[in-house]
Amino acid sequence: TLSVIENGQKRYEELAELDKKHFFHPSTSFKLQKEQGPGLVFTEGKGVYLKDVRGKEYIDSLSSLWNVNIGHGRAELGEAAAEQIKKLAFSSTFAGNSHESVIQLAAKVAELAPGDLNYTFFTSGGSESNDTAFKTARYYWKMKGRPSKKKIISRTKSYHGVSVGASAATGLAPFRDFPSLAPDFHYVDSSIEAIKEMIEREGAETIAAIISEPVQGSGGVNLPPQNFFKELRDICDQNEILLIVDEVINGFYRTGTNFGIDNFGIVPDIMCIAKGISSGYAPIGGMIITDRLKEELTDLTDGVFMHGYTYSGHPMCSAVALKNLELIEQEKLNENVNLMGAELLKGFQYLQQTHGGIGNIRQIGLLGAFEFFKDEESKTRYDEPFAPKVVAEALNNGMIARAIVYEGQDTLAFAPPFCITKEEVEKMISIVDQSISAAKNKA
Numbered sequence: 168t169l170s171v172i173e174n175g176q177k178r179y180e181e182l183a184e185l186d187k188k189h190f191f192h193p194s195t196s197f198k199l200q201k202e203q204g205p206g207l208v209f210t211e212g213k214g215v216y217l218k219d220v221r222g223k224e225y226i227d228s229l230s231s232l233w234n235v236n237i238g239h240g241r242a243e244l245g246e247a248a249a250e251q252i253k254k255l256a257f258s259s260t261f262a263g264n265s266h267e268s269v270i271q272l273a274a275k276v277a278e279l280a281p282g283d284l285n286y287t288f289f290t291s292g293g294s295e296s297n298d299t300a301f302k303t304a305r306y307y308w309k310m311k312g313r314p315s316k317k318k319i320i321s322r323t324k325s326y327h328g329v330s331v332g333a334s335a336a337t338g339l340a341p342f343r344d345f346p347s348l349a350p351d352f353h354y355v356d357s358s359i360e361a362i363k364e365m366i367e368r369e370g371a372e373t374i375a376a377i378i379s380e381p382v383q384g385s386g387g388v389n390l391p392p393q394n395f396f397k398e399l400r401d402i403c404d405q406n407e408i409l410l411i412v413d414e415v416i417n418g419f420y421r422t423g424t425n426f427g428i429d430n431f432g433i434v435p436d437i438m439c440i441a442k443g444i445s446s447g448y449a450p451i452g453g454m455i456i457t458d459r460l461k462e463e464l465t466d467l468t469d470g471v472f473m474h475g476y477t478y479s480g481h482p483m484c485s486a487v488a489l490k491n492l493e494l495i496e497q498e499k500l501n502e503n504v505n506l507m508g509a510e511l512l513k514g515f516q517y518l519q520q521t522h523g524g525i526g527n528i529r530q531i532g533l534l535g536a537f538e539f540f541k542d543e544e545s546k547t548r549y550d551e552p553f554a555p556k557v558v559a560e561a562l563n564n565g566m567i568a569r570a571i572v573y574e575g576q577d578t579l580a581f582a583p584p585f586c587i588t589k590e591e592v593e594k595m596i597s598i599v600d601q602s603i604s605a606a607k608n609k610a
């Protein structure tokens with residue numbers, strides 16, 4: 168086994184050299200990459216586990232980027248991809264052309280989506296889906312003869328992606344630290360009062376749409392205030408503002424219902440999707456609009472909707488997404504989300520009782536988080552965030568964990584694959600348990 172470890176280390180070092188020279192990573196420190204090379208170099212995945220080039224296994228507690236919902240290593244999805252590529256690798260969906268897989272996928276999405284959200288535009292991911300939604304909302308008002316309705320309002324702590332438009336909509340300030348993002352984006356605190364005030368101040372006649380995640384993901388797994396979406400729906404209706412819901416993380420069962428918004432009993436005008444639709448096996452996202460919006464656009468415009476990506480409705484991505492949704496249903500993994508979500512919550516409560524200094528526990532389906540405090544009662548934070556220290560220990564202990572420290576938070580977030588078992592939840596919690604103790608001992 169020694170030679171296996173040595174070989175793994177050697178291979179890591181070879182790859183690290185090339186990585187450092189040539190691979191410009193997303194969301195990565197240039198300095199850290201230069202000094203330390205790549206973090207983990209992954210080679211394999213199976214279920215809730217990832218393996219790296221050194222041969223060490225890790226529990227993937229966040230389904231990688233909240234996206235590998237079905238779990239790693241599902242050969243059936245590879246087979247669906249291969250079959251589609253062998254038959255029809257690519258064909259354009261521009262100018263009204265179509266193909267079988269994308270038609271079936273659009274119909275499947277309509278079946279799952281709430282209300283009359285039945286008409287889907289496809290993209291390659293979440294940022295493109297949100298950009299498409301912003302352009303569609305602005306186009307709609309322009310076509311209705313009201314081009315001044317163009318502002319997009321989003322919530323603080325929201326994350327909507329990194330394209331020029333999607334980063335302009337993102338409420339987390341670090342993502343907007345670039346000059347000249349898109350104009351006419353405004354941010355508002357997550358309270359109905361604040362939203363009403365903003366509409367009053369800016370004028371409803373200048374606002375095209377409000378965008379919100381049902382449960383915020385990257386901003387810290389934040390549940391909306393009580394009745395938030397019911398009231399938001401009313402406000403949007405009263406002020407003729409379109410409501411866009413960003414389901415990129417929530418969508419396709421992550422919160423235990425088909426879509427996150429199903430927990431809150433309303434239907435938005437536009438819904439953006441990505442990640443879970445293909446469990447990350449292929450890059451695909453989309454924007455779903457209501458029949459009402461579709462009919463209005465049809466009546467309003469004689470021309471062409473001049474917006475589309477080369478890979479809108481990509482055949483292989485569509486086939487993989489279809490197979491992914493079929494397997495999740497067949498194997499009742501969507502039902503497992505609620506069962507294992509309850510186990511996850513039990514785990515959080517156990518950690519809180521064992522360690523103290525843990526609070527603000529939240530969980531909905533297989534999406535959960537809790538926060539660290541030096542003193543939980545007075546909600547006093549540590550001088551330096553504690554969650555990243557737990558993440559570092561967890562890595563030693565065989566788990567990839569995610570800390571969220573934006574805006575003074577000190578949060579550990581969880582979104583494991585839907586295939587997780589009770590034993591695997593317990594193992595994950597036990598690793599966190601040990602890692603908290605180890606981090607405390609070093610403090």
Ligand code: PLP
Nearest residue numbers: 292293294326327328384415416
């Ligand atoms: N919207 C939400 C809620 C997200 O969580 C993400 C990605 O994490 C995005 C949009 C952006 O998606 P993508 O990275 O596929 O462009």
